Amino acid sequence: MTTAEKYVTAAYLVVLAVVLLYVVIYAFKLARLEREVLRLARLAAERREAGEAPRVEPAEPVRTSI
Amino acid sequence: MSLRNNRGVALASTAALLLLAGISLAFFWVPDDVDQGFSQRIFYIHVPVALTAYACFGWGAWKALRLLWTGEVRYDLESYTAVHMGVIFGILTLVTGSIWARISWGVWWSWGERQLVLFLVLFLFYSAYFMLRYSTEPGPRRERMSAVYALFGVVLIPVSFLAIRLAEGFIHPTVFTRDGPQMAGSMFFVFCVCFAGTLALAGALYANELLGKRVDASLRELEEARA
Amino acid sequence: MTYFGDVAALARKDLLLELRSRDTLPAMLLFVVSTLVVFHFALPADSSDVAAGGLLWVAIVFTALLGLTRAFAAEREQRLLDGLVLAPCDRSAIWLAKGASVMAFLLLAEAVALPAFALFFAPVDVTLVAAVLLADIGIAAVGTLLAAMAAASRARELLLPLLFLPLAIPVIVGGVGATVADEPARYLGFLALYDLLFAILSWASFEYVVTE
Numbered sequence: 001m002t003t004a005e006k007y008v009t010a011a012y013l014v015v016l017a018v019v020l021l022y023v024v025i026y027a028f029k030l031a032r033l034e035r036e037v038l039r040l041a042r043l044a045a046e047r048r049e050a051g052e053a054p055r056v057e058p059a060e061p062v063r064t065s066i
Numbered sequence: 067m068s069l070r071n072n073r074g075v076a077l078a079s080t081a082a083l084l085l086l087a088g089i090s091l092a093f094f095w096v097p098d099d100v101d102q103g104f105s106q107r108i109f110y111i112h113v114p115v116a117l118t119a120y121a122c123f124g125w126g127a128w129k130a131l132r133l134l135w136t137g138e139v140r141y142d143l144e145s146y147t148a149v150h151m152g153v154i155f156g157i158l159t160l161v162t163g164s165i166w167a168r169i170s171w172g173v174w175w176s177w178g179e180r181q182l183v184l185f186l187v188l189f190l191f192y193s194a195y196f197m198l199r200y201s202t203e204p205g206p207r208r209e210r211m212s213a214v215y216a217l218f219g220v221v222l223i224p225v226s227f228l229a230i231r232l233a234e235g236f237i238h239p240t241v242f243t244r245d246g247p248q249m250a251g252s253m254f255f256v257f258c259v260c261f262a263g264t265l266a267l268a269g270a271l272y273a274n275e276l277l278g279k280r281v282d283a284s285l286r287e288l289e290e291a292r293a
Numbered sequence: 294m295t296y297f298g299d300v301a302a303l304a305r306k307d308l309l310l311e312l313r314s315r316d317t318l319p320a321m322l323l324f325v326v327s328t329l330v331v332f333h334f335a336l337p338a339d340s341s342d343v344a345a346g347g348l349l350w351v352a353i354v355f356t357a358l359l360g361l362t363r364a365f366a367a368e369r370e371q372r373l374l375d376g377l378v379l380a381p382c383d384r385s386a387i388w389l390a391k392g393a394s395v396m397a398f399l400l401l402a403e404a405v406a407l408p409a410f411a412l413f414f415a416p417v418d419v420t421l422v423a424a425v426l427l428a429d430i431g432i433a434a435v436g437t438l439l440a441a442m443a444a445a446s447r448a449r450e451l452l453l454p455l456l457f458l459p460l461a462i463p464v465i466v467g468g469v470g471a472t473v474a475d476e477p478a479r480y481l482g483f484l485a486l487y488d489l490l491f492a493i494l495s496w497a498s499f500e501y502v503v504t505e
Contacts, residue, residue, distance in 0.1 A: 004105040004169055011108045011165045012089060015115065015158055022154065022271065029278060036285050040292070134501055191459035198456060201448040210501040211442045215456070218435075221494055222460060225487060229463035232483055236474040 074273035084263030105169040112162040114261040122152030127220035130213035142209035299382040303390030342415035365444040384500030396433040424471035427484035434492040
């Protein structure tokens with residue numbers, strides 16, 4: 001490959017890399033969301049069984065949304 | 067508030083098709099530029115990405131205006147996500163532009179490249195947007211301040227561009243020039259395909275991220291209702 | 294009270310406060326002169342007056358930042374901003390009044406800075422003074438709004454420069470251009486355009502920034 005070809009390919013690959021990086025970060029966020037949902041679902045089920053459930057502190061600090 | 071992701075799926079599929087087609091065309095079908103040779107092909111990703119960034123900032127400003135006009139909370143998330151997309155594509159513009167400068171003139175940065183300088187200023191401006199959001203308590207005040215700031219950004223775009231042009235009057239003039247593309251029909255076609263593709267990509271990322279933020283917000287409401 | 298009556302009352306309050314406490318203005322004066330001295334040591338031997346002219350604008354912008362950081366400090370410390378907002382006046386009157394007092398501080402600081410610059414570096418001509426006046430309007434207009442935003446956040450002193458500097462770039466371009474370029478009129482016109490656009494935008498959007 002000539003130098004020009006290398007640089008041009010690099011430019012397109014950078015775009016791909018950034019998009020894929022975004023996907024990876026997003027995957028982590030979705031995993032966290034799923035953990036939260038499952039936790040809340042479990043607590044809701046426990047509360048339904050127990051009737052009046054005691055207050056539970058959140059396991060993860062509730063993140064300030066940005 | 068719909069939590070189905072039909073739009074996200076549709077946009078992502080469209081983006082995949084268009085970008086695959088566009089990039090293939092850019093590499094294999096379109097002829098070399100007469101002046102710049104093979105390296106001109108960066109144009110087909112650099113300019114669409116730049117224009118998409120502008121579109122995202124404009125979209126964010128539009129949603130900001132809607133927020134200030136109607137006060138509906140959803141516009142805050144939409145504006146914020148749009149600005150986020152704009153910054154991502156802005157970074158891509160800076161990187162691809164820098165690579166193009168490297169090929170064309172051997173330097174990684176050129177103050178004479180007006181688009182690049184403009185994106186640098188905008189990058190600084192919109193990065194401060196995130197600083198603003200991050201250091202303010204969530205609530206209607208933060209939503210409004212973010213919206214006002216997003217509107218300022220969109221006014222800043224033409225003003226900055228004018229400033230950068232004027233600055234060339236007293237800053238040491240650079241010798242680098244690049245002829246604006248006198249595009250053959252085939253080149254314009256490939257450009258359009260790539261541009262549509264990057265817009266669709268931005269739209270797909272936007273739709274997905276917005277959905278994620280809405281789920282996040284719903285979860286937080288659930289958390290607070292429970293506790 | 295009329296709109297301009299409100300503005301006058303609020304501006305007078307700020308200026309009286311400053312007259313009594315005397316904290317912001319002396320700091321700005323000292324800061325701008327110190328900065329000019331630093332520039333002397335920062336400019337290599339064969340730098341032209343043109344370079345010094347450019348640096349003058351850096352000094353002005355950073356001195357303005359100093360003053361702006363203090364602009365809503367009094368209100369913050371005594372939570373007066375909530376009271377002001379509840380007052381039966383148009384919120385934009387607050388912006389106009391605060392902007393006017395910021396402008397007054399800037400003008401006073403420059404009344405010292407420009408003679409100092411003429412003494413240390415190069416003569417000051419009418420174009421430069423005109424550019425400084427026009428730039429002050431833009432800085433005060435945008436800076437007051439951004440200072441109100443920063444006042445509502447947790448990282449106030451850190452945030453204001455981050456918000457302000459990108460918006461100050463066109464002002465610097467206009468100012469330096471008017472100072473050093475061959476055709477200052479274009480740059481003065483550009484400064485006027487900036488002032489018009491951003492003053493209107495700031496005036497219209499201020500109430501959204503300060504209300505809860």
